[in-house]
Amino acid sequence: MQVIFDSRDPEGAQLRPLAERRVRFVMRRLSWLVPRAKVQLSDLNGPRGGVDKRCQVELKTDRNGTVVVTSVARDWRTALDSALGRAARVLMRLWRRARSKQAPLLDHRG
DSSP, X not given: OEEEEEEOXXXXXXXXXHHHHHHHHXXXXXXXXXXXXXXXXXXXXXXXXXXXXXXXXXXXXXXXXEEEEEEEXXXXXXXXXXXXXXXXXXXHHHHHHHHHHHXXXXXXXX
């Protein structure tokens, strides 16, 4: 899986290794569905502080299009983990739906 990281904030840019590790860890069982993941970290309020750390995770899939999830939190790690967790749940839900549509109908005639 290719992981693309983007952050214009100097603090956010320092989290590149952590973000890449977290993406690979959270998506370890779903990596065959996601050839490319993009993580963007941004600070909405700048130095004023508050709940303003934003993480956007974009997962490109071969069959289900693109899954985009955004999370805002007080710190980078919480925003990252929240976005990754939600993205993994959405991806699983899409995969299950696609799989259930492909399942053949059983013929119960004797």
